[in-house]
Amino acid sequence: MKIKIGPKNCLYPMPTTVVGTMVDGRPNYITIAHVGILDFETVSLGSARSHYSNKGIKENGTFSINLPSAEQVEKTDYVGIVSGKKVDKSAIFRAFYGRLGTAPMIEEFPINMECELIHTLDLPKHDIFIGRIVETYCDDSVMTDGAPDFEKLDPILYTHFDRGYWRLGDKLANAWNVGKRLEDK
Amino acid sequence: MKIKIGPKNCLYPMPTTVVGTMVDGRPNYITIAHVGILDFETVSLGSARSHYSNKGIKENGTFSINLPSAEQVEKTDYVGIVSGKKVDKSAIFRAFYGRLGTAPMIEEFPINMECELIHTLDLPKHDIFIGRIVETYCDDSVMTDGAPDFEKLDPILYTHFDRGYWRLGDKLANAWNVGKRLEDK
Numbered sequence: 422m423k424i425k426i427g428p429k430n431c432l433y434p435m436p437t438t439v440v441g442t443m444v445d446g447r448p449n450y451i452t453i454a455h456v457g458i459l460d461f462e463t464v465s466l467g468s469a470r471s472h473y474s475n476k477g478i479k480e481n482g483t484f485s486i487n488l489p490s491a492e493q494v495e496k497t498d499y500v501g502i503v504s505g506k507k508v509d510k511s512a513i514f515r516a517f518y519g520r521l522g523t524a525p526m527i528e529e530f531p532i533n534m535e536c537e538l539i540h541t542l543d544l545p546k547h548d549i550f551i552g553r554i555v556e557t558y559c560d561d562s563v564m565t566d567g568a569p570d571f572e573k574l575d576p577i578l579y580t581h582f583d584r585g586y587w588r589l590g591d592k593l594a595n596a597w598n599v600g601k602r603l604e605d606k
Numbered sequence: 607m608k609i610k611i612g613p614k615n616c617l618y619p620m621p622t623t624v625v626g627t628m629v630d631g632r633p634n635y636i637t638i639a640h641v642g643i644l645d646f647e648t649v650s651l652g653s654a655r656s657h658y659s660n661k662g663i664k665e666n667g668t669f670s671i672n673l674p675s676a677e678q679v680e681k682t683d684y685v686g687i688v689s690g691k692k693v694d695k696s697a698i699f700r701a702f703y704g705r706l707g708t709a710p711m712i713e714e715f716p717i718n719m720e721c722e723l724i725h726t727l728d729l730p731k732h733d734i735f736i737g738r739i740v741e742t743y744c745d746d747s748v749m750t751d752g753a754p755d756f757e758k759l760d761p762i763l764y765t766h767f768d769r770g771y772w773r774l775g776d777k778l779a780n781a782w783n784v785g786k787r788l789e790d791k
Binding site for chain 2: 422423424425426427429430431432434438456457458459461463465467485486489491494495496497498499500501502517528532533538544545546547549553554557560561564565568569570571576577578579580582583584585586588589590591592593596597598599600601603604
């Protein structure tokens with residue numbers, strides 16, 4: 422039976438990321454799972470307007486998106502619990518920089534995307550940051566045949582209603598393939 | 607060792623959805639996993655500009671996002687393989703409608719979000735549709751304590767580089783919680 426539950430975003434699970442910014446001259450990090458793929462080089466981040474990180478994104482026009490492995494769940498969660506307004510989080514990770522210069526990326530995390538801000542949407546309580554990826558850095562340990570391998574990455578998936586972190590499960594099928602069985606029916 | 611792989615969107619896995627639209631007076635469906643959470647009531651869809659579905663979204667200003675279970679992977683994939691320009695996909699699912707009237711939702715899929723278009727972004731090859739959710743419909747079979755339960759849903763997760771569909775795995779930890787262990791260190 423269908424139940425109306427009000428307007429609730431159910432686009433879960435989402436990959437849990439840590440977003441790196443430069444705020445007041447120091448690297449800062451925040452956990453964000455309200456992310457989106459717009460196209461193959463463009464991403465969105467939804468971040469409550471009160472967050473300290475938003476200031477850095479607006480001032481510099483840059484940010485990074487860093488993808489942790491499951492074993493990094495404690496630090497990943499921690500930087501979402503404490504605010505950069507109160508705690509200096511700059512030493513929690515080893516930062517490296519790409520060509521933008523103001524988007525600290527996390528050396529310990531296997532995949533890093535260096536982004537420049539191209540657009541901002543103002544929603545009632547959230548800033549939506551649209552970023553163009555200028556470079557992606559990937560540890561060779563999580564690659565297969567030259568491409569990121571998400572089974573090797575062992576990402577942290579977030580679901581909202583239970584506030585849960587989950588792992589990636591088993592392969593189910595091949596996309597653009599399993600549906601072909603229905604083509605002649 | 608970090609390898610530069612060029613600007614590649616790595617925000618995977620993403621939940622695989624089927625988007626419902628009304629095009630030329632008929633329900634049409636397309637598989638989309640390039641989705642995003644902007645805030646708790648706002649979503650994004652990235653759809654290549656050539657897609658038939660885009661016409662319906664632009665004309666009606668409405669669409670639905672429907673979340674399948676793993677057992678529905680064949681039909682989910684099929685509607686992403688064949689274009690509505692060539693094949694009438696209206697009878698593949700049983701459609702139901704909410705208050706917008708022009709956003710066909712899929713009765714067989716456990717979760718359905720009825721959306722109105724509030725903004726469009728034009729990227730080089732993709733239309734980005736920003737939608738506000740007006741109502742969410744959820745089968746009671748995939749709910750726990752009145753909220754969607756993604757373990758019960760058994761969603762289809764998409765990864766791009768291997769074109770894979772994956773299942774949700776095991777619970778890893780509790781968010782806003784597991785990181786507290788680091789607070790006093």
